[in-house]
Amino acid sequence: MNNNQMADASHSSSDTDTSIGSIASDLRSAAADKYGEVVKEARSMADHTKSDVADEVKDVASALRRASEELRKGSAQERTLGQIASTIAGASESIRDKDLGEILAMLSRAGRKNPVLFLGGAALLGFAASRYAKASADQGTSGDAQEHFRKKAQVDDFVGEGNPNNQTVGSMP
Template sequence: MTNKTRKTTKENAAATAKRMASDVTDRTRDALGSAVKDAAEAAKKEVDAAKSSAANEISSAASALRTTAEEMRKGSLQQRTFGQMADGLADTSDALRNKDLNSMVQNLTVRAHNNPLMFLGGAMLVGFAAARFSKASNATKVGLLEGPDTFSKRDST
């Protein structure tokens, strides 16, 4: 084998190795891109499901407030307050259904920067409400809110 043949063979081997490395890199990049895209789509579906569930709960609370407002004396402060709260919750529910997560976070950030005390107060109220709801849900499951004779019936069986 001559020097020229060895040089050509080395160059061919180097070019082949370079192509193979490039192919492996491209396939890896495509596979990772596909995996990231799949993960992003799955996360979006989960977020959409959570948004829908939250919007339904908020809408249900708005309906309950609206019903309560209708049962109160016409024109009273309580009726107007409950009506306004119901309208606010209904608007929140609609916004939650119709906006994407990025725009909601951006709006929330802007409002928090513009009025930090209102934001902290609202966050505190949401926290208290969530804690009460959770506590009430647990108490119902355990049977604490069912009444005194419920326990005696359950114990005797």
């Protein structure tokens, strides 16, 4: 190889490195943009769901309050149901006012302090969630539901792929 050929090969290699660097930069930028979009959509869905759950919990509190009003005034049952209704109504407002991280931390602390209350609350929340799911299914059209579940599946896939707990040792970078 003569000096001109070596210079051309060196120059070509430099151009290739620059090209690869540019492509890598573009890919990083596109991935960051897509990640931002997914996070924004996930937060939007979480806020919407949080609001709906708060409404359902409030409805449960209202139902308990109505049930307590039908009991004998001043009875232990009436007072107990009234107190439970007030507590649940307060929880509804807490759900609405706090962000998702705060809610999860609060639930974790409550579960450690009083596991029986936590399990009862989980059962009640399950009841409210099933009511919400049934009401949502009745209101939405099948196209809306399919779009919702498609978006949810995309978020679940994205979150699952980025979760180191979901990766096997061979697939870790």
